[in-house]
Amino acid sequence: MRIAVVNNEKGSSVTIRNRFLTAIEGTEVVYDEKNPDMIVSIGGDGTLLEAFHRYVDRLDKVRFIGIHTGHLGFYTDWQVEELEDFIPFLLNDSGESISYPLLEVRLAHEDGKVEKMIALNEATIRRIEGTMTGEVFIKEDKFELFKGDGLCISTPTGSTGLNKSLGGAVVHPRLDTLQMTEIASLNNRVYRTLSSPLLIAGDEWFHVRLDDAYLEGVMMTLDHLNFSLKGVRDIEFRLAKERVHFARYRHMHFWNRVETAFIGWKE
């Protein structure tokens, strides 16, 4: 097995990284940052997002696994104090994995070029200078005229992130769906939006056509990344053909994870 480690710079993550690399010395697991088939993320869910984007071009070849240096995360199955339990699983790996849906974003540039990118949690489009205006289509059909701060389109695993803070539903990651939530929509006699989170079927997609008059200053976030959408008018959001694969050595019940993260009555 060829392995790469991505960790955040917190003291405990660096210590765990060193302990982990020492533990795999002399085993059949080799360290290979360029062509790994397993990525070990040490830190939080944010670190896993960073690892995901670093290896986004190898999604069909890699599995991810997360060791959390804080509380248990949504993408991190193992806690720091479980490192010694985790290593034998890794050394005896026989390809156990679970996969989750991803979001593909297609940006249509003015020069006709279509740029594709992938998100693990969500993508948002937002306008910083004033409100954002655009038509929202579901597949080819116009659905609504949106005016407001922005829109968030999330994956099932991303549904517990920003989506949840925007009032979106928590979605089981076995469902192949995307969810759109609004960021401060303006509703009056001219502009009318659904004003509630919306989940589409796996073979449907969202298309946003930004209004010419409001093109300047629109930003896109893709998980923890952000950039300007200068020169882009049409944006499509669909389920990606690619999926993300996680090494899964023990079953973690999704709703237990949600309870632990957000309710915590069992503690």
Ligand code: NAP
């Ligand atoms: P950040 O401030 O580094 O992280 C925000 C928090 O979101 C962290 O506590 C992170 O967990 C947690 N998180 C990340 N993915 C999650 C998921 N799928 N489910 C539940 N919690 C999750 O934010 P950032 O670097 O700008 O953006 C990274 C992600 O954080 C975004 O993709 C977005 O989903 C989320 N976020 C949420 C809000 C909000 O709820 N208002 C705002 C900004 C970003 P760890 O501590 O384990 O890393």
